[in-house]
Every structure is written in C-alpha cells, then in structure tokens.
Amino acid sequence: MARPLALVTGASRGIGLELAHQFARHGHDLVVNAEDTAIDDAAKALREHGVEVLAVQADLGTEAGVAQLAGAVPRPLDAAALNAGVGLGGTFLDSPVAEQLRLVDVDVRGVVHLAHLVLSDMRARGRGKLLLTSSIASTMPGPGQPVYNAAKSFVQSLAEALADELRGTGVTVTSLMPGPTNTDFFRRAGLEGTLIARSAVDDPAKVAAQGYAALEKGRTTVVGGSPMVKAQALVNGLLPDQVKAAAHRVFTTTLPRS
Numbered sequence: 001m002a003r004p005l006a007l008v009t010g011a012s013r014g015i016g017l018e019l020a021h022q023f024a025r026h027g028h029d030l031v032v033n034a035e036d037t038a039i040d041d042a043a044k045a046l047r048e049h050g051v052e053v054l055a056v057q058a059d060l061g062t063e064a065g066v067a068q069l070a071g072a073v074p075r076p077l078d079a080a081a082l083n084a085g086v087g088l089g090g091t092f093l094d095s096p097v098a099e100q101l102r103l104v105d106v107d108v109r110g111v112v113h114l115a116h117l118v119l120s121d122m123r124a125r126g127r128g129k130l131l132l133t134s135s136i137a138s139t140m141p142g143p144g145q146p147v148y149n150a151a152k153s154f155v156q157s158l159a160e161a162l163a164d165e166l167r168g169t170g171v172t173v174t175s176l177m178p179g180p181t182n183t184d185f186f187r188r189a190g191l192e193g194t195l196i197a198r199s200a201v202d203d204p205a206k207v208a209a210q211g212y213a214a215l216e217k218g219r220t221t222v223v224g225g226s227p228m229v230k231a232q233a234l235v236n237g238l239l240p241d242q243v244k245a246a247a248h249r250v251f252t253t254t255l256p257r258s
C-alpha cells in the first residue's frame with residue numbers, strides 16, 4: 001500500500017518545516033516547497049523519517065510557480081498545508097508598494113490559486129484535508145503591518161467559507177491561526193526590535209503539532225500557541241477594532257535598544 005501523500009508549502013523553515021515533520025512522523029510521503037534552495041536541506045532532514053520526499057523550488061507569488069508546483073505533484077494528495085507566507089513591517093505609506101503587492105501575490109493570490117487546484121482534485125476524489133496557515137493577525141486591523149493583517153483576514157475568511165462549502169464532500173478545510181511564533185518571520189519582515197517580534201516566543205514545533213492535530217480531526221479553526229495566545233484570540237472576538245488597532249500600533253513600533 002502506498003503511503004498517503006501530503007504537500008507542504010513554505011516547508012524550508014519555521015512552522016512549515018515543523019508541519020512537514022508532523023506529516024512525515026505520521027507516515028506521509030511528502031512534496032515540500034519553498035522559494036530557495038534551503039528546501040533541499042529540509043527534504044534531506046525529512047527523509048530521516050523513512051518516507052519519500054520530493055522537494056520543489058518554486059515561487060508561489062507567481063502563477064507560473066504555482067503551476068510548476070501543482071504539476072510536480074506525482075499522485076493524488078491526501079492532505080495539503082498551504083503555509084508559505086511573508087510579512088512586511090512598516091506603515092502603509094512608508095512601505096514600498098511593490099513589496100506590499102508582492103505580499104498580496106504570495107499570501108493571497110498564491111493561496112487562492114493553489115487551494116483551487118488542490119481542492120478541485122480532492123472534491124473530485126471525495127476525500128482530502130487542507131490546512132491554510134492564517135494568523136491571529138487576522139482578528140485585528142494591523143497598523144505597522146496593515147497589508148499583512150488584511151491578507152491574513154482574507155485567508156481566514158476564505159478558509160472558513162471553504163470549510164462550509166465543502167461540508168459533506170469528504171474534504172475538510174482547517175485554518176491554523178498561530179500567535180507570535182519564534183521563527184525567522186519577523187526578522188525577514190523588517191520588524192526586528194518591535195514588541196511583536198520580542199513577544200514571538202511560541203515554539204513552531206508546538207504550533208505545527210496543534211495544526212496537524214486539528215487537521216486530522218477536520219476542525220475548522222485552531223489557534224496555535226500558548227494558552228496566552230488562545231486567550232488573546234478569545235478577547236479579540238470581543239474588543240472593538242479601534243482598540244485592537246491602537247494596541248497593534250504599539251506592538252509594531254520599534255523599541256529603543258535595551
């Protein structure tokens with residue numbers, strides 16, 4: 001019997017690499033993707049679990065990259081985690097619009113395109129599990145990284161709508177909403193030295209384990225991280241957006257060096 005096959009995007013590091021380890025530990029062969037060559041090292045480490053791993057280097061911020069990745073998948077997918085994403089610190093008018101559009105290409109357009117391809121196939125087969133990495137950022141307006149929070153609100157809304165549309169088809173859609181997690185994300189987003197970056201202490205392995213467990217159970221949404229983050233998600237459901245925006249502005253302001 002062939003092992004089940006899972007696709008993980010953004011699997012070269014951080015939460016995506018840990019999601020890929022979860023799938024491998026649970027006996028899945030893998031197709032793993034990232035934009036640069038570090039994906040080959042990740043694939044080598046994942047093969048230690050005794051599963052087959054195909055590494056595909058492709059830029060999911062382009063239609064060609066999404067098509068390249070989808071075309072490389074060797075057999076029907078049992079599960080997919082669309083996790084690749086980028087952040088971008090800075091206020092709207094003080095960040096280059098090209099970088100903001102790039103974020104939309106990767107975090108929104110790439111997710112819509114790949115989810116459409118993956119889910120079309122899963123629905124036709126009457127089974128499959130899709131995980132979308134959203135964020136607790138989806139629950140609040142994001143002064144200091146406004147396009148990122150808007151993109152994650154889009155992903156969260158999309159995931160919940162797809163979970164509903166596909167109910168009863170044998171296909172489940174789960175959104176993983178991590179809180180600030182200890183990965184390269186904030187450094188790469190230019191948010192080093194902010195309170196939000198300093199609060200990024202959750203372990204990506206733990207966040208991924210929570211995401212994987214929720215995917216397995218076919219849950220619609222899981223908040224990934226510590227009890228504090230789960231409490232914050234609950235409180236965010238009650239607070240007015242203006243209050244959350246003001247707090248977010250403080251968290252994305254660069255602090256004086258201590």
Ligand SMILES: NC(=O)c1ccc[n+]([C@@H]2O[C@H](COP(=O)([O-])OP(=O)(O)OC[C@H]3O[C@@H](n4cnc5c(N)ncnc54)[C@H](OP(=O)(O)O)[C@@H]3O)[C@@H](O)[C@H]2O)c1
Binds near residue numbers: 034086
């Ligand atoms: N860390 C947090 O606090 C946090 C909180 C909530 C949600 N998230 C979300 O969690 C996901 C993973 O983030 P992370 O913290 O693990 O960040 P990370 O360590 O920076 O990893 C990001 C991954 O996405 C890949 N990626 C970025 N752009 C890509 C592109 N154009 N095409 C293909 N792959 C691309 C990266 O590959 P390359 O290195 O090759 O570019 C890398 O593998 C993201 O969707 C992020 O928005 C993170």
